[in-house]
Amino acid sequence: MCGIVGYVGKSQARDFLLEGLKRLEYRGYDSAGVAFFNREAFKIARKTGRVANLAASVHANDLDGSMGISHTRWATHGDVTEDNAHPQTSSDGLFTLVHNGVIENFSQIKNFLEEQGYTFSSQTDTESLANLIAYHYAKEPEQNGKNRFFVSVRKALLHVHGTYGIVVMCRDYPGELVGARNGSPLIVGIGDGEFYVASDASAFAGKSQNVVYLNDGEVIHFDSKNFNIKTIADEAVEAVVQKIENRLEDYDLGDFRHYMEKEIFEQPNALQNAMRGRFSDDNSTAKFGGLNIEPHELRQIDRILFCACGTAWHACLVAEYMIEKYARIPVEVEYASEFRYRNAPLDKNTLVVVISQSGETIDTLAALKEAKRKGYRVFAITNAVGSTIAREVHGGVYQHAGPEIGVASTKAFTSQALIAAMLALYLGRIRDMSYSEGAKFVTALKTLPELVNNVLNQSDQILAIAKKYAQYEDFLFLGRQNMFPIALEGALKLKEISYIHAEGYPAAEMKHGPIALISEKCPSLFLATGGEIFSKTLANIQEVKARKGKVIVIATDSCEFPEDLVDDLIRVPDCHDALQPILACIPVQLLSYYIAVERGCDVDKPRNLAKSVTVE
Numbered sequence: 084m085c086g087i088v089g090y091v092g093k094s095q096a097r098d099f100l101l102e103g104l105k106r107l108e109y110r111g112y113d114s115a116g117v118a119f120f121n122r123e124a125f126k127i128a129r130k131t132g133r134v135a136n137l138a139a140s141v142h143a144n145d146l147d148g149s150m151g152i153s154h155t156r157w158a159t160h161g162d163v164t165e166d167n168a169h170p171q172t173s174s175d176g177l178f179t180l181v182h183n184g185v186i187e188n189f190s191q192i193k194n195f196l197e198e199q200g201y202t203f204s205s206q207t208d209t210e211s212l213a214n215l216i217a218y219h220y221a222k223e224p225e226q227n228g229k230n231r232f233f234v235s236v237r238k239a240l241l242h243v244h245g246t247y248g249i250v251v252m253c254r255d256y257p258g259e260l261v262g263a264r265n266g267s268p269l270i271v272g273i274g275d276g277e278f279y280v281a282s283d284a285s286a287f288a289g290k291s292q293n294v295v296y297l298n299d300g301e302v303i304h305f306d307s308k309n310f311n312i313k314t315i316a317d318e319a320v321e322a323v324v325q326k327i328e329n330r331l332e333d334y335d336l337g338d339f340r341h342y343m344e345k346e347i348f349e350q351p352n353a354l355q356n357a358m359r360g361r362f363s364d365d366n367s368t369a370k371f372g373g374l375n376i377e378p379h380e381l382r383q384i385d386r387i388l389f390c391a392c393g394t395a396w397h398a399c400l401v402a403e404y405m406i407e408k409y410a411r412i413p414v415e416v417e418y419a420s421e422f423r424y425r426n427a428p429l430d431k432n433t434l435v436v437v438i439s440q441s442g443e444t445i446d447t448l449a450a451l452k453e454a455k456r457k458g459y460r461v462f463a464i465t466n467a468v469g470s471t472i473a474r475e476v477h478g479g480v481y482q483h484a485g486p487e488i489g490v491a492s493t494k495a496f497t498s499q500a501l502i503a504a505m506l507a508l509y510l511g512r513i514r515d516m517s518y519s520e521g522a523k524f525v526t527a528l529k530t531l532p533e534l535v536n537n538v539l540n541q542s543d544q545i546l547a548i549a550k551k552y553a554q555y556e557d558f559l560f561l562g563r564q565n566m567f568p569i570a571l572e573g574a575l576k577l578k579e580i581s582y583i584h585a586e587g588y589p590a591a592e593m594k595h596g597p598i599a600l601i602s603e604k605c606p607s608l609f610l611a612t613g614g615e616i617f618s619k620t621l622a623n624i625q626e627v628k629a630r631k632g633k634v635i636v637i638a639t640d641s642c643e644f645p646e647d648l649v650d651d652l653i654r655v656p657d658c659h660d661a662l663q664p665i666l667a668c669i670p671v672q673l674l675s676y677y678i679a680v681e682r683g684c685d686v687d688k689p690r691n692l693a694k695s696v697t698v699e
């Protein structure tokens with residue numbers, strides 16, 4: 084939530100900042116702002132709406148500077164207005180800063196500072212921090228060898244409760260920036276005679292692959308040549324410079340209209356990447372390089388707890404079905420936001436696994452920290468290399484799906500489901516799964532990208548169906564067993580990007596309440612696979628039809644339907660049971676996407692949402 088981009092160096096900052104902000108817009112997009120600084124006053128522009136509005140104003144007023152900070156906002160404190168957009172400036176005009184996070188004790192800070200004569204012109208929590216830094220700066224004596232700017236930011240932060248990633252400029256210190264982090268990410272990219280700083284390395288894709296991830300409680304001071312990191316408590320920190328892949332082409336939309344569309348069609352590749360190098364030499368099991376645990380230790384695990392939020396939580400449900408079925412290990416799934424406060428009793432041989440595309444979701448991070456604090460071993464399945472979650476866990480699996488920019492998660496979900504299947508295979512093979520069952524599993528997994536491609540080839544048919552249903556205002560998504568998580572995911576996808584009310588249920592649960600919603604105005608989408616429960620699903624479809632509900636079915640090739648039972652049918656190939664949820668999810672994603680486009684919705688930036696939820 085909220086994206087920060089800053090620059091100091093040999094070039095002018097404008098183009099980099101605006102480009103970087105556009106790339107971080109997925110983090111929040113209700114308003115945006117920028118401050119440039121050479122030697123005199125800060126040059127500040129703030130606009131409500133998208134980064135494009137800000138860019139127009141910056142160009143119209145010919146603003147630029149050799150250093151600058153910028154911000155794209157997802158409002159927490161204060162309405163969406165220019166006054167509340169960042170940067171926020173101290174009332175003495177000496178400091179201006181951008182902030183991602185929430186200052187929980189901002190009212191106390193504000194009251195105190197008002198008594199000291201500082202004034203406020205916004206409703207934000209951030210302005211209290213700008214003034215607090217100014218207050219400490221005013222108190223700080225000039226001393227040889229001490230950077231008063233750096234010291235004042237550090238001292239101010241000692242009084243702050245809450246989360247922050249910040250970057251600050253001081254009018255007395257041209258060419259210098261100070262950043263800090265607590266709970267909200269901040270990454271510094273090292274260039275040649277220049278530094279970039281951002282909430283996410285994508286802001287400086289194509290410019291720097293050498294980065295320093297700030298840890299919680301750290302403050303960084305840098306000019307165009309050097310940087311120095313300390314803790315807020317003034318201890319020296321030895322910086323670790325890491326090399327990351329940060330390619331510009333990964334952010335290119337190509338011929339697609341939206342990132343969501345691009346990411347849906349990238350799934351064959353994303354799935355291939357999740358599997359690359361991860362099968363044993365005898366092709367009978369999966370292998371993972373980063374679990375940091377020996378098979379004999381894993382055999383001691385007698386329960387797995389999965390925690391996540393949103394779509395990643397649905398991936399946990401997929402994992403539950405797979406791991407219980409193939410590895411016979413009991414699995415529980417918890418919302419991370421519930422787990423962190425619930426104080427759940429866990430068995431001592433429990434493994435905790437968190438799933439997070441961004442690796443920054445605050446509730447998931449808090450859940451993992453709580454599990455770690457209690458002494459549990461914690462794994463993560465995450466897409467974002469170097470993310471906070473990736474750095475906090477004992478071990479885990481990277482998805483390698485490439486950056487996911489559309490707010491609605493698509494390729495990240497299917498790759499999480501695939502990794503769950505591979506984990507089920509791996510855990511099964513160190514327990515009771517036979518060599519031949521494992522080998523069949525691996526053979527099936529290898530066909531997955533091709534099968535997904537076949538489903539994607541039906542996009543024209545799915546588009547035609549989407550056009551028929553785009554004007555409905557309610558939808559039910561129904562599926563049994565391993566299709567239940569896909570029903571939930573389908574409902575979430577549809578509602579978040581098209582604002583249609585949608586609910587996902589296990590198909591049999593329909594009779595216990597949701598059936599009351601069914602009428603010709605509320606279509607139902609069924610997810611059907613062949614096998615022993617197909618007849619039960621058929622009966623549920625009959626029940627909907629009997630109440631004049633329209634029925635769309637996503638079914639495997641072997642499912643046969645009586646004539647006239649189904650209004651619209653989308654076929655997916657029959658395949659290994661572990662792959663069915665992944666294949667069935669593709670038409671669900673396409674249908675939601677096409678419906679949202681048909682309704683004229685802003686697919687990649689749906690209202691009220693942000694890609695990465697870093698506030699509670």
Ligand code: M6R
Binds near residue numbers: 392440441695
């Ligand atoms: O980055 P994470 O996977 O931790 O994000 C979790 C959810 O915020 C995310 O999946 C959200 O539900 C998506 N908008 C769903 O499309």
